[in-house]
Structure formats: structure tokens, C-alpha cells
Amino acid sequence: MRRDALRHRDGAKPPIGPVLDLYGVHYVPNHAGWQPILCPIHDESRPSCTVNLDDCYFTCHACPAHGDVWDLVMLKESCDFREAQQRVAAITGETAATTPAGAAISGPGYLPRYRRSGGGTHARTVR
Numbered sequence: 503m504r505r506d507a508l509r510h511r512d513g514a515k516p517p518i519g520p521v522l523d524l525y526g527v528h529y530v531p532n533h534a535g536w537q538p539i540l541c542p543i544h545d546e547s548r549p550s551c552t553v554n555l556d557d558c559y560f561t562c563h564a565c566p567a568h569g570d571v572w573d574l575v576m577l578k579e580s581c582d583f584r585e586a587q588q589r590v591a592a593i594t595g596e597t598a599a600t601t602p603a604g605a606a607i608s609g610p611g612y613l614p615r616y617r618r619s620g621g622g623t624h625a626r627t628v629r
């Protein structure tokens with residue numbers, strides 16, 4: 503029944519997919535790792551945002567928007583974390599109360615932002 507189970511890290515993070523659905527963002531549900539999506543925050547016609555369904559994390563390369571499922575809701579709804587938790591819980595059917603606020607960014611997989619650019623973590627290569 504719970505096909506979202508494998509997207510959870512210790513059950514702590516609700517799936518980001520249903521929230522993307524809510525905002526009309528197209529994504530590939532079974533895609534492993536990062537995939538391009540249209541940024542849910544800024545208006546665009548070509549995807550410059552990426553989402554990782556396993557980590558429940560998104561990051562936009564054209565605007566400052568990035569974060570987890572709650573960050574996405576906070577950015578979209580201009581609400582605070584508590585309200586975002588409630589909204590996410592309502593969207594995904596997860597209970598909101600079990601996750602302390604600090605837990606959202608403490609997982610081991612949460613510094614993925616520059617991982618994709620193989621090499622060049624510091625120096626910018628001039629071509």
C-alpha cells in the first residue's frame with residue numbers, strides 16, 4: 503500500500519511528490535536521483551530546477567529556491583514551518599507532529615547541491 507515508503511529516510515520525511523503534484527509540477531515518479539523539473543517557485547518554461555525524490559529535496563539553479571518538502575510549501579504559501587508541516591501532513595496524509603524542526607536538515611544526504619558538477623568544487627574552470 504505504502505509505495506512512498508522507500509522515499510522516506512527513517513520515516514522522518516514526507517514524500518515531496520504529492521506536493522509537486524499539488525503545484526502542478528511534472529516529474530517522473532520512479533526516477534532515481536536528481537531529475538529536472540520546472541521550478542515551482544519562479545515562472546519558467548524550461549526546467550532549471552532539480553528534485554530528488556529519494557532525498558525529498560529540490561534545488562533551483564536559476565533562483566534561490568531550494569530545500570525539502572516543507573521549504574517548498576513555505577516558499578509557495580509564504581507561511582512558516584509549523585503551517586507548512588500541517589499543510590504537508592494534509593497533502594501527504596502523514597502526521598506532522600513526529601518530526602522536530604531541526605531534523606529536516608540533519609540527514610546525511612542533505613548537502614547535494616553541488617554534487618552533480620563532477621570535479622571543480624572550488625576552481626571554476628575557464629574554457
Ligand SMILES: [Zn+2]
Pocket residue numbers: 541542543544551562563564565566567
Ligand atoms: Zn527557481
